[in-house]
Amino acid sequence: MRRLLQIQLLVVFLILHIQVSGQAHTPYSKNNLMTEFKMHYGFFASHHLELNIFRSHFPAFEFSIEKATWGKNRWEIVYAYPIIGLSIWYSPLGGFEEVGSAIAIYPFINFPLVKDEKQSLNFRLGVGLSYLTNHFHQTKNYKNFAIGSHLNVAGSLYLEYRRKVSKMITLSAGAGLTHFSNGAMKTPNFGMNLITANIGMTAYLKTPNPQLSNKILPKLYPFEFDGKKSLDFDVSISLGMKDMTQQVGERFLVYALTANIFKQVSWKSKIGIGIDLTYDASDKYLLEWNGNPAENNWQILKPGINAAYQLIISRISFVFNFGYYLAGKEKSEGSVYQRLTLRYLFTDQFFAKIAINSNWGKAEYVGFGIGYQLNFIYRRTIKH
Secondary structure, X not given: OHHHHHHHHHHHHHHHXXXXXXXXXXXXXXXXXXXXXXXXXXXXXXXXXXXXXXXXEEEEEEEEEEEEOXXXXXHHHHOOOOEEEEEEEEEOHHHOOOOOOEXXXXXXXXXXXXXXXXXXXXXXXXXXXXXXXXXXXXXXXXXXXXXXXXXXXXXXXXXXXXXXXXXXXXXXXXXXXXXXXXXXXXXXXXOEEEEEEEEEEEEXXXXXXXXXXXXXXXXXXXOOOOOOEEEEEEEEEEEEEEEEOOOOOEEEEEEEEEEEEEEEOOOOEEEEEEEEEEEEHHHHHHHHHOOOOOOOHHHOOEEEEEEEEEEEEOOEEEEEEEEEEOOOOXXXXXXXXXXXXEEEEOOOOEEEEEEEEEEOOEEXXXXXXXXXXXXXXXXXXXXX
């Protein structure tokens, strides 16, 4: 878990770094910092029978440091000048001793869907880390089947309405989902889903810079789309660990090789197809356990094909894969799989990634990897 913490903290740092780099000496970057306080009230969304005993209503509290974007990077223009920030979130989670309380810290992006000078309807996405004071233990806390570890990933999805009431103050109201999970790094891992409504108030730290309304068009960077007709080919390797200590008392390594071909269809999106090759050491164990052992390691390999979609936010992108295993002797979980990948481009060719692999919403393992991508231009006419 220490390695997971180190890697996720690095991802959080990189997300924040791309937002603030290069803006310290520009007139537009002055006086665009804000603070926000939100009060939440909600309940557990019980998605497993074992979690019904924790049904309750409870409050949550959130404090954020935010920044208004103005177009320093092209992605800010493409996404209609979102607000970016860092939140600290806390909740007593109903007061159950078995569950304890939760604290989370996560960077977020607040995307405007519809807006004018006074008001906006937004979608807010945040991903970071959480610490739960209590988790499952075979003898000391056997009722908490939701979470198997103190440290977890925190995800936040909200639909939010914001309205300016003065030059300095904005009020907000919204509703959404907060999710805690360790991606099956430590079982059990049913996860926690919290549905809450919230109200909030945002205040500028100083009188807003009047130049913030003068949006600018930035130059292109090597990793950004320039309108040329092209295909991207990427290949990556990853290593993960599947925790099955609750079932068989062991953990198993998972190795994966992935290759995708993408076509960029807009400033935001790529679509594509791909192939996967996965070696899951737990498959060999399960086959032996069921009295049908593999004759060789080739029968453990799972080749698969997938359809892919990539959402691009500057150097960061989210890749969604929906695939089907073509072979592999062990298929107790089925032949269909899904994968959500967070990628970060260090250059226009090399990237690091974290991938959550699942089977119809059930997390199987988290993989950490590196990759390389190539761009092939087949038409150089640039859109204007």
